[in-house]
Amino acid sequence: MTVLENFLNGDKRALSKIISYIENREDGYRELLGKLYAKSGNAIRIGVTGPPGAGKSTLVNALLHKFLKENKKVGVIAVDPSSPFTGGALLGDRVRMHEFPLDGNIFFRSMATRGASGGLTAATNNILVAMDAFGFDVTIVETVGVGQVELDIIDACDTVVVTLVPESGDAVQAMKAGLMEIADVFAVNKADRPNSDRIVTDLRMALEFKAHDEHTWMIPVVPTVAIEQKNIDELYDKIFEHIAFIKANGNFEIHRRLQIEKKIIAILKSRFEKEYLEKLAEKVDFHDISEKVFLGKTNPYIVASELFADFKKQ
Amino acid sequence: MDKKIRVLLAKPGLDGHDRGIKVIAAALRDAGMEVIYTGLRQTPAMIVDAAIQEDVDAIGVSILSGAHMTLFPAILDVMKEKNASDIILFGGGIIPDDDKEELEKLGVSKVFTPGAPTTEAIEFLRNAMLSKGNDEQIM
Ligand code: B12
Numbered sequence: 368m369t370v371l372e373n374f375l376n377g378d379k380r381a382l383s384k385i386i387s388y389i390e391n392r393e394d395g396y397r398e399l400l401g402k403l404y405a406k407s408g409n410a411i412r413i414g415v416t417g418p419p420g421a422g423k424s425t426l427v428n429a430l431l432h433k434f435l436k437e438n439k440k441v442g443v444i445a446v447d448p449s450s451p452f453t454g455g456a457l458l459g460d461r462v463r464m465h466e467f468p469l470d471g472n473i474f475f476r477s478m479a480t481r482g483a484s485g486g487l488t489a490a491t492n493n494i495l496v497a498m499d500a501f502g503f504d505v506t507i508v509e510t511v512g513v514g515q516v517e518l519d520i521i522d523a524c525d526t527v528v529v530t531l532v533p534e535s536g537d538a539v540q541a542m543k544a545g546l547m548e549i550a551d552v553f554a555v556n557k558a559d560r561p562n563s564d565r566i567v568t569d570l571r572m573a574l575e576f577k578a579h580d581e582h583t584w585m586i587p588v589v590p591t592v593a594i595e596q597k598n599i600d601e602l603y604d605k606i607f608e609h610i611a612f613i614k615a616n617g618n619f620e621i622h623r624r625l626q627i628e629k630k631i632i633a634i635l636k637s638r639f640e641k642e643y644l645e646k647l648a649e650k651v652d653f654h655d656i657s658e659k660v661f662l663g664k665t666n667p668y669i670v671a672s673e674l675f676a677d678f679k680k681q
Numbered sequence: 682m683d684k685k686i687r688v689l690l691a692k693p694g695l696d697g698h699d700r701g702i703k704v705i706a707a708a709l710r711d712a713g714m715e716v717i718y719t720g721l722r723q724t725p726a727m728i729v730d731a732a733i734q735e736d737v738d739a740i741g742v743s744i745l746s747g748a749h750m751t752l753f754p755a756i757l758d759v760m761k762e763k764n765a766s767d768i769i770l771f772g773g774g775i776i777p778d779d780d781k782e783e784l785e786k787l788g789v790s791k792v793f794t795p796g797a798p799t800t801e802a803i804e805f806l807r808n809a810m811l812s813k814g815n816d817e818q819i820m
């Protein structure tokens with residue numbers, strides 16, 4: 368039996384090995400993904416993002432218990448940063464996972480960013496395809512703790528939950544900045560802390576003032592206490608209201624098509640880089656060229672245009 | 682190819698001494714490995730289940746409670762039952778020399794006790810990885 372055959376028979380260890388195979392880009396992983404793509408497209412994909420320590424993992428744990436109650440099979444990817452110096456990583460999101468029945472309907476995989484800078488890993492999208500093909504109803508991605516610009520999660524999910532805490536007040540003030548714009552649902556976690564009402568109100572006010580009409584999804588703000596499993600049902604309901612809303616207005620499909628488009632372009636970019644740029648670097652003496660630019664004999668745009676013209680001739 | 686050594690670290694049983702394992706976690710991370718820390722109060726079944734989902738090369742456990750002669754064999758049993766005996770099991774803690782020998786006979790690859798420098802654990806894992814074959818066919 369091959370690992371793929373075991374995977375298709377529902378063997379969890381085989382899923383796990385296939386995830387590594389994709390993550391490590393072993394020879395033939397593209398062909399393998401081709402086979403998995405054919406079986407994917409059914410799982411709902413939820414992203415959980417927010418600043419470090421906001422309670423993302425604890426919230427995922429709480430949501431997982433709700434999913435279990437609803438008899439849903441869920442695959443989770445939790446991302447933590449790799450050290451840019453050693454390549455090592457301490458993946459601690461599992462510490463927040465509590466009391467799940469074993470061999471049940473939850474599959475949890477910790478991943479290190481391995482150099483990616485957008486809050487996810489380069490392989491996240493592909494691994495979601497594998498989990499989807501394995502037969503999970505829902506997949507959840509927890510990003511690394513993000514600031515305002517690590518927004519890759521929007522290209523990996525259908526619904527994005529942005530997790531904030533009562534202390535995130537300044538972020539609300541700067542409503543225009545990245546992270547605040549990608550939310551489909553806000554969770555204001557640690558609502559057991561003082562002043563949590565305030566950020567909830569501020570956030571709701573700010574959202575109401577954004578331009579909207581009857582076709583606009585009105586982004587809900589849900590206060591939660593993840594450690595006490597409080598208000599998780601409401602968060603769960605809002606997530607699925609969002610899914611239902613975008614399915615009804617067509618945005619669900621539009622968004623997925625757009626993601627596929629971006630994915631193809633990303634693959635092409637990396638192929639061009641590998642097969643053209645890297646070969647070019649072997650043939651062309653960039654050191655020599657830069658020297659000429661430095662001495663004012665030419666400029667970077669002319670050089671690039673000449674190299675590009677050569678490429679087009681080939 | 683982008684392979685990394687992946688290690689699951691866990692504290693089995695009710696033992697709350699977690700300084701040692703945190704020292705090891707940091708050392709393995711700084712040696713370039715991906716360390717999945719699962720925390721306290723893990724049962725042997727939970728540890729092996731997590732190891733399978735994380736597709737780790739090795740499971741490291743830390744036991745300072747004195748229950749090592751029951752916990753290590755229990756983990757080995759679950760590994761056998763789940764067809765996961767190819768994963769390296771190693772560990773450390775307050776473990777007398779006689780027990781250490783006995784455990785290494787039972788199938789625990791290596792046991793580290795207080796005073797052992799963390800570089801030894803790193804060395805051990807790197808060497809163990811070299812002899813770990815993988816001839817499984819993916820497709
Ligand atoms: C600090 C300490 C505590 C702290 C723990 C704080 C914490 N969060 O860890 C506190 C005060 C809470 C505590 C409580 C207790 N303790 Co205490 N504690 C110690 C003490 C003094 C040091 C342990 C320590 O942190 N060492 C430093 C770390 C870095 O070393 P280490 O854990 O041994 O790890 C090294 C190696 O063993 C190895 N290693 C360990 N794990 C692993 C794993 C892997 C994968 C690898 C590769 C290597 C490895 O590498 C590490 C680095 O070199 C020891 C005595 C001693 N000298 O060891 C007693 C000791 C462990 N405690 C003991 C006892 C009895 C208790 C209590 C039961 C006391 C009580 N009656 O309440 C409670 C139990 C608490 C609980 N829930 O489990 C006994 C255990 C006896 C036994 N095993 O038979 C000891 C041995 C003291 C003694 N001589 O009696 N304790």
Ligand SMILES: Nc1nc2c(ncn2[C@@H]2O[C@H](COP(=O)(O)OP(=O)(O)O)[C@@H](O)[C@H]2O)c(=O)[nH]1
Nearest residue numbers: 419420421422423424425556557591592593594
């Ligand atoms: N007071 C309070 N603490 C919480 C809540 N949710 C999580 N925490 C704590 O916040 C810390 C960080 O949680 P974690 O889930 O690891 O955050 P992450 O980094 O966003 O994944 C932990 O100590 C949690 O116990 C909550 O609702 N209230």
Ligand SMILES: [Mg+2]
Nearest residue numbers: 423424460509
């Ligand atoms: Mg987390």
